[in-house]
Structures are given as C-alpha cells and as structure tokens.
Amino acid sequence: MVSLCELKPGQEAEISNFTDSSVKCNSQRFGLFEGGKIKCIAKPGPVIVGIGKQIIAIGNNLSKKIFVTVCENKR
Template sequence: MTLDMVSRGQEVVIKSIKSKNARIYALRFGINEGSRVKCIAKINNGPVILRKNHQEIAIGQGFAKEIEVEAQK
C-alpha cells in the first residue's frame, strides 16, 4: 500500500521510496526506509500529515503515492 492510502490514526513503517525527489524530501525530515510514522490527519485531495518523534510533516499526495508503507498493529 502507498502512503496516500493510510487512515487517520494508523501507524505504518516506510518500506520504500520510489522517486529520488520524494526520497530527498523525506530525508530532510528524517524519514527513510524503516521509519515508523503515524498519520495524524488526512485532507481529502490534499496532504497526509505524519508524526515522527514529536515532529509533524505534511506530505503532498503526489509524494505520498511514491512511498510504499506497511501497516503496523
């Protein structure tokens, strides 16, 4: 599943980041393969807002579709 498919409140682990631009953007905020993040908000046709270690980041839908994740229990 890709990041744009996650639900609010869901925790996921980043499995892969497909494009170079998305990888660079994510790395600026300390997000890479293996990172565990929580979706705190999802705006219809807009960004997915993630939290990692007390930091929040908004990922646009275009980038979110480039990031493969695995749901955590």
C-alpha cells in the first residue's frame, strides 16, 4: 500500500483507505471511495487521476492522505 502521491503516471490502483473521516467524506463527493479504481494520468504538481471518464486533480498534501494499492498487472 502506498500513498496516492507516490503513483507514477500511467499506473492504475485501487483506493484502500483515507487517513481520517473528513478526508474520506470530502473525497466521496468527488467519486473517490474505498475500493474505487483509479488511474494516475499526470503529475504537474497535483496528482491528476482518472476515475472512469472523470478526471480529478488532487493537491499534493491531500494525496498523501489517501492510500492505494497499485494494480501491478495493468501497467
């Protein structure tokens, strides 16, 4: 398990958990939820992830509070 900010562009991952409840609830509103599949699209500062066809930008500090499991086979 790594934090979201350690993902490299192109990597896919599954969200494992959030550091606290308020991060979790705020993220849920944007479609980021435990078990959700995401793909790191780019990292021009913030981490840009795709969830389905939707694209979300997550600030660096916040991305350290979201933990994911990298899906190795889908590189």
